[in-house]
Amino acid sequence: MESVPVHCPACRREHLYAPPVYPCACGAPLVPPLMQDARPEPITHRTWTDDWVTVRCPSCERQDQWPQPELGCPCGTVLRMPVHPVDAAAPGADGGPVADGGPNGSRPAHIPLPRTATAARPSFRPVTIRTARDAVTAAAMYLRWLGFHDVVQPEARPVSGIDLRGAGVVAQVDSSTRATGLRAVECLWLNGLSASAQSVFFSLAGYADDARARADRLGIPLFVMDLTGCPQPVNAPADELITIGT
Template sequence: MADGGMPVRCPGCRREHLYVPPSLPCACGAMLTPPMARGAPPTPVTDRNWADEWVTVHCRPCGRPFQWPQPELDCACGAVLRLAVVPAPRVPRAPRAPAPPGRAFRPPPIRDARDTVTVAALYLRWLGFPDTRSAARRPPSGARITARGMLAQVDPGLRRTTARDIECLWLTAMTAAGETPVACAFFCLAGYTDEARTRADALRVPLFTVDLTGTPRPVNGAADELVATGA
């Protein structure tokens, strides 16, 4: 058995798999692995709900709680199995702080749309927004991530982001917290139309593209400023 792996039996076809939970970097640099509930039966996924697809994992070195992608396994029979995670203990939340200067972001590679959302959440934590989580209300395409003082949209699709996409995100951020607007940022794989970049510059919305290595790259001045200053 591979180190850290656990057996998982598909309740539909009864095939047995060996699941090794992934390790991803915390904003402090430590590698985190979700604590799997060994022996708990897997649950077939029939409906997708972004708000329910995250679990809380605590980083022991720095104490930060993070929303982590819910572990899943694809069976050869076509079933997608959701795997149980040991509930995170209630611990005091560490104060928010920007990432130390000079430390490079270490991204996981992009393999599917879910990975793109994960990269954006990790990058925001690295910038100083540790309490990222999936937004309850989804946009027409992609997903939204919220944090204290930040609303980000992630579009892993193959069409370029339009000016209307930027305007909808900005308007949502302006009304997300009642009388206290929050900052917003956009992450995408396919890039932006010229009109979208012009509109984002006017509204001061940071724009990032994400390549298949998982590296977010700023594409306008507002994004350069966010990277330079952090949260």
């Protein structure tokens, strides 16, 4: 399926969006059939059950559930892309080219590798997020991909709220259904300051305006993640972290 234009209602940016490609058990690529006549809606409330969509394989007719296609805008807004229900999908509508990386667990086509990543860095392999614990795992993998070492997650979340610690880094992962607020960003910064470590924040629902403004002033990289588990930078410190790594 070709890219479609998408307008962000929050910041009015225009994007070209290509839907993700999922691997069917038979090996065929699956592309969720987008409802191009319907407007994408900002995600203000998440439920795990509503964030999955059924897609029919054009080759074997198998129906499986996959993450609902989403687009993360640099302004921090996450847009849910409407998908035709299986019964309403036109024959062949969910066919399309395979995303980079092939049909075996590739990253989604609409979230490319960080545009400033160095050529020497291998492709990031995300993991599908189905639970809050999966979100922490995906963030840990991403930090290791950036070059941080000894990144670990505790069995139980500590009182500090820090989900991940590594050599020179502390990170928090907000898997709630609300945009991350100012207090969470400030608490992470204080933890990073006391540990003399880089603070990094990951959120599934994006960030409140005041939280993002404070993160920009404090130099805290902010990332948003969709259910495919691929973080996307939403501020300049995040872009810089991707550029230089560790």
